Structure formats: structure tokens, C-alpha cells
Amino acid sequence: MEPTSQQETAHSSVLTLHVNGTPHTLTLDHRTTLLDALREQVGLTGAKKGCDHGQCGACTVLVDGRRANSCLLLAAAHNGAHVTTVEGLADGERLHPVQQAFVARDALQCGYCTPGQICSAVGMLAEAAEGHPSYVTPPEHPPGAPAALTAHEIRERMSGNLCRCGAYPNIVDAIGEVAT
Amino acid sequence: MKPFAYFRAESADEAIGAFAGHPRAQYLGGGTNLVDLMKLGVAAPDFLIDVSRLPLDGIDETPDGGLHIGATVRNSDLAAHPAVRTRYAALSQALLSGASGQLRNTATTGGNLLQRTRCTYFQDVSKPCNKREPGTGCPAREGVHRDLAVLGHSAHCVATHPSDMAVALAALDAAVHLHGPQGARTVAVTDFHRLPGDRPDQDTVIRPGELITGVTLPPALPGTRCGYRKARDRASYAFALASVAAVLRVEGGVVRDAALAFGGLAHVPWRARAAEEVLRGAPATEETYARAADAELAAAEPLRDNGFKVPLARNLAISVLAELASRT
Numbered sequence: 417m418e419p420t421s422q423q424e425t426a427h428s429s430v431l432t433l434h435v436n437g438t439p440h441t442l443t444l445d446h447r448t449t450l451l452d453a454l455r456e457q458v459g460l461t462g463a464k465k466g467c468d469h470g471q472c473g474a475c476t477v478l479v480d481g482r483r484a485n486s487c488l489l490l491a492a493a494h495n496g497a498h499v500t501t502v503e504g505l506a507d508g509e510r511l512h513p514v515q516q517a518f519v520a521r522d523a524l525q526c527g528y529c530t531p532g533q534i535c536s537a538v539g540m541l542a543e544a545a546e547g548h549p550s551y552v553t554p555p556e557h558p559p560g561a562p563a564a565l566t567a568h569e570i571r572e573r574m575s576g577n578l579c580r581c582g583a584y585p586n587i588v589d590a591i592g593e594v595a596t
Numbered sequence: 597m598k599p600f601a602y603f604r605a606e607s608a609d610e611a612i613g614a615f616a617g618h619p620r621a622q623y624l625g626g627g628t629n630l631v632d633l634m635k636l637g638v639a640a641p642d643f644l645i646d647v648s649r650l651p652l653d654g655i656d657e658t659p660d661g662g663l664h665i666g667a668t669v670r671n672s673d674l675a676a677h678p679a680v681r682t683r684y685a686a687l688s689q690a691l692l693s694g695a696s697g698q699l700r701n702t703a704t705t706g707g708n709l710l711q712r713t714r715c716t717y718f719q720d721v722s723k724p725c726n727k728r729e730p731g732t733g734c735p736a737r738e739g740v741h742r743d744l745a746v747l748g749h750s751a752h753c754v755a756t757h758p759s760d761m762a763v764a765l766a767a768l769d770a771a772v773h774l775h776g777p778q779g780a781r782t783v784a785v786t787d788f789h790r791l792p793g794d795r796p797d798q799d800t801v802i803r804p805g806e807l808i809t810g811v812t813l814p815p816a817l818p819g820t821r822c823g824y825r826k827a828r829d830r831a832s833y834a835f836a837l838a839s840v841a842a843v844l845r846v847e848g849g850v851v852r853d854a855a856l857a858f859g860g861l862a863h864v865p866w867r868a869r870a871a872e873e874v875l876r877g878a879p880a881t882e883e884t885y886a887r888a889a890d891a892e893l894a895a896a897e898p899l900r901d902n903g904f905k906v907p908l909a910r911n912l913a914i915s916v917l918a919e920l921a922s923r924t
Contacts, residue, residue: 426599426601427599427600427601429602445599446599446600446601446602446644447597447599447600447634449631468635469632469635469636470628470632470698470699473696473698476698482672482701483697483698483701484698484701484702485628485698485699485702488627488628488631488632488699488702489627489631489702490602490624490627490631490644492602492646493602493604493624493627493644493646493648495604536697536698539697539698539701540697543672543697546676547676548672548675548676549675549676549681549688549692550692550697551689551692551693551832553692555685555689555823559676559677559678559681559682560676560678571831571832572831572832573697574697575696575697575831575832575833576695576696576697576698576699576833577696
């Protein structure tokens with residue numbers, strides 16, 4: 417009989433990822449990144465592998481509500497985590513407001529970076545609402561007060577998501593539309 | 597990536613205990629640098645001890661009016677903390693000038709201090725590098741070194757320390773708390789990183805099995821202002837070509853207290869003590885700030901392609917000091 421898929425070894429662990437509200441119990445080699453677990457094991461290919469080094473943002477997902485580069489997270493270190501991918505943002509047939517705005521504003525060309533852009537924007541909007549500052553937030557801005565998302569703020573806060581088609585103007589417009 | 601064992605520690609003692617007998621173990625914080633280095637083959641631990649969820653995620657007032665920052669506090673949370681925003685603005689600005697929103701949500705305070713250089717030769721296992729493989733040589737010295745050191749480098753290594761946070765901590769006189777097999781100790785952040793000398797493989801004074809448990813900031817003195825400014829190749833999401841963290845107190849047009857540190861210029865966050873000597877007691881003018889920067893940068897030994905960093909750092913220092921003085 418083949419060894420069961422639920423067996424741990426020195427170099428693999430059994431762990432549970434809650435992805436878009438559904439628990440997935442997986443046996444994973446410790447080298448598996450969260451990105452590869454999502455794409456290869458869970459079957460959700462929305463999060464993209466761009467650079468695979470945390471430099472492009474195409475792999476951005478929300479981990480326990482916060483945006484992160486899933487290519488740099490080891491799945492083994494996220495046992496029990498709640499992960500939201502681009503596939504989990506819509507409410508049934510109703511798109512998330514950020515998704516809707518990307519469609520309305522034509523905020524993409526090839527679309528490869530789009531799932532990462534959208535997940536990053538969702539996380540960024542929550543950070544701004546919680547009063548997280550950015551490098552361009554004026555020093556006199558009261559700590560904890562929601563940040564006013566000017567185009568300058570949006571560009572700075574989204575700088576971890578590259579778009580090689582250069583759709584930035586419409587990406588900034590789309591996010592700005594949701595922010596106001 | 598080489599296969600490795602994994603263990604999630606619940607306490608600092610448990611993590612340190614797990615390290616015993618595993619010379620090729622490494623602690624895992626947020627992993628934003630370490631996991632990347634493992635993918636590149638630069639790091640190849642056989643055992644990862646996950647310390648990212650240790651109960652060291654607090655930011656607490658100290659009895660003397662300073663601030664204690666736990667090692668697992670995320671960079672984004674530290675930058676947003678009201679006490680950091682108001683009393684240690686240079687630290688908040690430095691953190692926010694580094695990496696991206698995603699990376700700051702993941703990277704930890706301890707890990708930020710321990711991140712490795714982004715020298716391209718260090719990150720490319722097909723190239724010689726004294727930091728990665730002692731004794732193999734330093735091709736950067738004659739090769740691609742535009743981003744690398746102008747101060748304190750050696751024949752063996754011209755790498756720079758990439759952290760912005762550490763530069764602010766150096767100017768703010770922070771202390772690093774370590775816990776290890778031989779017990780706990782505290783090291784000034786300015787003594788934590790080391791110059792390359794003939795041992796560029798050792799970035800810091802940390803000992804095998806030692807774990808950073810936190811960082812303490814001394815009280816912010818009344819009347820002082822602090823700030824951070826960074827120059828880079830693009831407007832956001834890039835490492836510093838040069839950066840400056842400064843703490844300044846001006847009274848009656850005279851500099852009473854000053855602390856200055858440069859980033860992007862050396863193997864360590866470079867505390868500019870010679871500049872501070874010039875600043876203290878001198879008129880708070882741009883002429884003074886220029887003299888101070890020149891006093892520090894007189895020690896610069898630029899390489900073929902990075903001489904631009906010297907006037908860049910000089911101008912950054914002058915502008916940050918002038919800006920801080922204008923707010924006092």
C-alpha cells in the first residue's frame with residue numbers, strides 16, 4: 417500500500433490552510449511556498465508567479481487579512497492561516513468593488529499582474545482606513561487617522577506591484593475611485 | 597532549495613533549545629530575505645526554527661520613557677505605532693521608505709536587522725564572494741559596485757548593509773537585546789553590525805544560536821526633532837543609494853545635540869561621530885551642516901563607479917539637518 421498522503425517526514429508536514437473560507441489539509445514539503453501550495457495543491461491559479469523573489473507583487477494575497485507576497489511565505493509556517501486570493505473576493509456573481517473598478521476603468525492590459533494588483537489594493541485600502549501611514553504621508557498627519565488616498569499616496573502604497581504593460585494610470589484611477 | 601526540517605517555537609527558550617546540536621539551523625522570522633536567499637541557494641539551512649510567532653510582538657513604554665520593541669513586531673506595525681510616529685519619526689520614515697507594503701507586513705524587527713546585503717555577487721552563487729564563501733575573492737571591487745560601499749570597506753568586501761530601519765536606530769541610540777545559549781545580553785545597535793575587515797562573512801556580532809528578542813529606544817529628549825531621508829534610483833521600492841537619519845536639537849540658533857547616521861554607504865549603518873563633533877555647539881546653519889558632512893565623508897574611499905555617493909550623502913545630510921532645524 418502506498419504511504420498515505422497525511423504522513424509527516426523530517427522534510428514535510430501536514431497542515432491546514434483556510435483558503436477563501438474553505439479548509440484544505442495538505443501534506444507539503446517544507447520548501448513549498450504558499451504561492452505554490454495555492455496554485456499546485458489547492459488549484460487556485462489566480463495568484464501569479466512573476467519574479468518569485470518578492471519584487472513584482474503578482475503573487476500578492478491576503479494572509480489573515482493583510483497583503484503579503486505569497487512567493488516568499490513558506491506554507492509550513494502558515495499552518496492555520498486564513499488566506500484570501502483573488503478568487504475569494506467576489507460575493508457570488510457580484511464583484512468586489514476593487515474588481516468592479518478595475519473593469520470599469522480598464523485598469524489592465526495583459527492582466528498577468530491584475531490579481532496581485534487587486535489583492536494588494538484591497539489590503540492597502542484596509543491599511544489606509546486603519547490609519548497606517550506611508551512614506552509620503554505628511555509627518556503632521558495625526559497617528560491612527562485614516563489616510564487621504566491621493567494619487568500620490570496610492571502610487572506610493574502600491575509600489576510593490578509592478579505592471580510591465582504600464583497600466584498604472586488606470587490602476588491608480590480605479591483604486592482612487594474605490595477609495596473615495 | 598535544499599530540503600530542511602521545520603519547527604515552530606512557542607518561546608524564545610524553546611527556540612534556543614531547538615538550535616542546540618544543529619550548527620546549520622537558522623531562525624525564521626518573516627522570511628522575506630531568508631526564503632529568497634534559500635531559493636537563490638545562498639542560504640541552505642537544514643533546520644528552520646520558526647520564531648515569527650513568538651510572543652515578542654509588543655511595543656511597550658519603558659519606565660524611563662523610552663520604547664521597547666519586540667523582535668517579531670512587523671515593520672508596518674512599528675512604522676504606524678503612534679509613539680513611533682510622534683516621538684521617533686525618523687524610525688517610522690525609515691521603515692516606510694523600505695521595501696513595499698506587502699513586505700513590511702511580513703518583515704520583522706529582528707529580521708530587518710539581520711538581513712543580508714543585496715550585493716549582486718553575494719546573491720549569485722555562480723560568482724566568487726568572500727561574504728558567501730570566504731576566501732573566494734571579491735569581484736565587486738573591480739566589477740559592478742555602483743550601489744556598494746564608500747566608507748569602511750576592505751580588500752575583502754565592499755558590500756553595504758541594506759536596512760533603512762537600522763540607520764534610524766543607529767541615530768536614535770537603540771539597543772539590541774539578544775538571548776542565547778549563554779544567556780541574555782544587550783548590544784548597542786551601533787556595535788551590532790560589524791565592518792567587513794577580513795571576515796565579511798560575519799555581518800554582526802551575533803553568536804551561533806543567539807536570537808534577537810527586541811530593541812529598546814532611549815527616551816526622546818525634549819526639543820529634539822528627528823527625520824530620515826533616502827535617495828534611490830526610483831521614487832519608491834528600492835534600496836538606498838544613500839540615506840541619512842538625523843536627530844537634532846537647536847536652541848537660540850545653536851546646535852545643542854545632534855546624532856547622524858548614513859545608510860547605503862557602508863557594511864554597517866554608519867554613525868557619523870565626526871560630523872556630530874562639528875555640529876555640537878556650532879551655529880545652526882547650512883554652512884555648519886556642510887562642514888559636518890565633509891568632516892565625516894573625508895574618510896570616504898569611493899570605488900571606480902560609486903563616487904557620486906559622497907556628494908549625494910553630503911547633500912542629504914545638509915537637507916535633513918536644515919529641515920529639522922526649520923521645524924524647531
